[in-house]
Amino acid sequence: MKNTDFYNRFVLDMGVVEKAGHNPYYHQVQSELSDEIILEGERFIDLASNNYLGIANHPELKRACINAIEKYGSSLCATPVCSGYSELHQRVEQKISEFTGTERALIYPSCYQANLGLFTAIANPEDIILVDRCAHSSLLEGIKSSGAKISPFKHNDMNYLEMLLQKSGQHRNIFVVTESVFSTEGTIASFKEINELCLKYDAIPIVDDSHGIGVLGNNGHGILEHSGISDYQGIYTASLGKALANIGGAIGGKKSLIQWMQYYSSNLVYSTAISPSSLAGIEAVLDIIRLEFPELSKRMWSAKWRIEKALLSAGFDLTSGKAPITSIRAGNSLETIQLSKSFWDNRIMTTAFVYPSVPQNEGRIRLIAGANMREETLQRAEEAIGRIRHG
């Protein structure tokens, strides 16, 4: 009886999906990521993935992954602290720290794990963590699990943040947490100002650059380059599975912290190390960015602006983000899923965000146009957007 009760708790409410006649989640992909993808036997324009630079199927990247498998096999079947740490792992960590502008870096199997592991390792109830209201779930979950006092600040509101900093002095440490690019809104954090406020109030900044690495800055090095920050005294995290087109998450920071985390971050110490093929892929992507970023960046921004313009011309209500993410304010969960269905019916794959991923009634349809969008595909997307709004 008790067991029956237990499993009865897990009945999924699919009411909204049934009402909309469409489930926007867990569609099965049957191809590599080009500007189109094959989903369940049909060809779709890909405006859903985070393949900002459009290089997930780059020949050099594929070759590097295959070569790593030839050398190391599929996995080292161990945690990094034991026998799962290859010379390749060490080299890629070194390259990531140089690329992002941090003293040293660690690579976790995912950025979600990196963010969870970070806060539990560095903060406790004696500390206070000031976090942007719109920060990613992995940051909020990590903060909650640390037991530190949490105090959210209004999205990108520096006056509000300063007000909180002024009254946080009694805590052992103050951390200020933000994303660089907010993944549902496409807004870019005022990180230069956040960093300056942290210096003024002796707080430690923590930035999650998952949607900024490979995207922001003159060379694609991310938020620190974008903000003109050198000699960064804070902590940096980033996903390696978005513009960097692989998998894994990085934490960068001062050498002493990173050395300590190598032994005391349980999310790292007790997780099987990221696979060698992914590490080789990350290394290859860093080379691709070094050689091709100006051209890739130009194409990525051009595609973003084309899609944004088409949506505005069609009368969609967009968020005001300046990053290469375009988000439509779509209303409640039902309205959001219905709009995602309209895109789906026009063979455009988008990402639908509904409660609890976003606040109630603040659903979003997110579109990301990568640097790999061909002219013909962009034109088809523009035409379809006009039809969706007016059809």
Next chain:
Amino acid sequence: MKTTEEKVIEIIRSVKEIKYPITPEMSLTDDLYLDSLDMLMVINTIESNFSYKVDMGEVERIKTVGDIIRTLEAEKSKTLIHEKH
């Protein structure tokens, strides 16, 4: 001079974009869709604007806009009594 009710509604609006009228009987979660992070921001803003430290035990009992107004009014009258003596 603004009333406590006007000030509280203004604070809620500063934390969350709400396009419809806010009234005292409205539930913070069911009508205004404030989540735990929004509530922390409301409390921080109240503390800053009213120079009053909110007891987190009280927060558990706050369910409506009116609950916030009544809590602040009660605190205000305590302060006045205190000042009188």
